Amino acid sequence: MLKNKVAIVTGGTRGIGFEIVRLFKENGAQVVLLGSREETVNKAVKTLAEEGMEVEGYFPNLSSYDEVKQVADKIAEKYGKIDILVNNAGISASKIIDNTTSEDFSKIIDLNVNAIFNMTKAVVPYMKANHDGVILNTSSMVSIYGQPSGVGYPTSKFAVNGFTKSLARELAPFNIRVNAVAPGITNTDMVANLPKEIIAPLIKTIPLGRIGEPRDVANAFLFLASDMASYVTGNILSVDGCARS
Numbered sequence: 737m738l739k740n741k742v743a744i745v746t747g748g749t750r751g752i753g754f755e756i757v758r759l760f761k762e763n764g765a766q767v768v769l770l771g772s773r774e775e776t777v778n779k780a781v782k783t784l785a786e787e788g789m790e791v792e793g794y795f796p797n798l799s800s801y802d803e804v805k806q807v808a809d810k811i812a813e814k815y816g817k818i819d820i821l822v823n824n825a826g827i828s829a830s831k832i833i834d835n836t837t838s839e840d841f842s843k844i845i846d847l848n849v850n851a852i853f854n855m856t857k858a859v860v861p862y863m864k865a866n867h868d869g870v871i872l873n874t875s876s877m878v879s880i881y882g883q884p885s886g887v888g889y890p891t892s893k894f895a896v897n898g899f900t901k902s903l904a905r906e907l908a909p910f911n912i913r914v915n916a917v918a919p920g921i922t923n924t925d926m927v928a929n930l931p932k933e934i935i936a937p938l939i940k941t942i943p944l945g946r947i948g949e950p951r952d953v954a955n956a957f958l959f960l961a962s963d964m965a966s967y968v969t970g971n972i973l974s975v976d977g978c979a980r981s
């Protein structure tokens with residue numbers, strides 16, 4: 737489904753991002769994964785190599801536009817184009833507001849929102865040059881319903897949706913589609929780090945009766961990245977087992 741496409745996936749070292757990288761590779765794309773640290777990037781690249789998939793990895797500071805642009809330029813030069821950008825890196829929060837510092841709040845916004853801006857700004861000129869491109873953002877179920885505590889996280893994901901819907905309109909004339917996937921609770925380290933008191937009652941409210949697996953979510957990214965979604969832009973696609981809380 738992605739033959740001859742060149743894709744960049746942030747937060748590609750584990751969890752949902754790692755599964756997106758793997759699935760994009762299985763579908764014929766050339767993939768570059770980005771992570772936060774050299775060792776985790778190397779580990780992910782090595783695991784995929786052992787599965788017979790060759791990918792490259794970098795670890796720019798996503799908060800720095802200059803660093804991100806350097807990496808985007810390098811990738812574009814090496815592969816000749818950038819077709820797909822997946823802005824997936826993200827961190828979560830669960831503390832109540834009394835225990836949340838303004839630094840905590842800024843840290844979330846910095847990665848979950850500002851980094852998306854930086855990556856996208858660095859890549860858009862290459863997509864415009866080809867009059868073709870797909871930008872996909874990882875939002876969340878909390879971007880629709882909020883969550884009981886950890887206000888910075890839903891705030892950031894509401895911003896992701898706004899970014900997605902607005903940029904889709906701005907870039908449509910350049911044949912660049914912009915969509916987001918809003919996963920529900922998904923079986924990754926991010927969820928393993930959340931307190932049981934938050935997760936257990938939530939699972940009970942999921943009509944499909946289970947939490948999502950990274951592959952469930954990656955499949956939605958594959959569809960949106962592919963030409964199967966050629967008339968889909970400005971959408972937030974929920975992949976949440978019909979969870980409504």
Ligand code: NAD
Pocket residue numbers: 746747748749750751752753770771772773776798824825826827828847874875876877918919920921922923924925926927
């Ligand atoms: P994860 O913690 O397993 O992986 C997070 C990824 O982000 C890692 O690859 C990590 O390297 C990267 N990352 C973290 N901090 C970074 C930083 N400072 N700079 C660069 N990269 C950084 O999480 P996940 O569950 O796979 O989450 C991926 C995305 O899915 C996030 O945007 C998250 O908000 C979203 N999401 C997750 C769930 C869930 O239940 N797991 C639900 C909804 C949305």
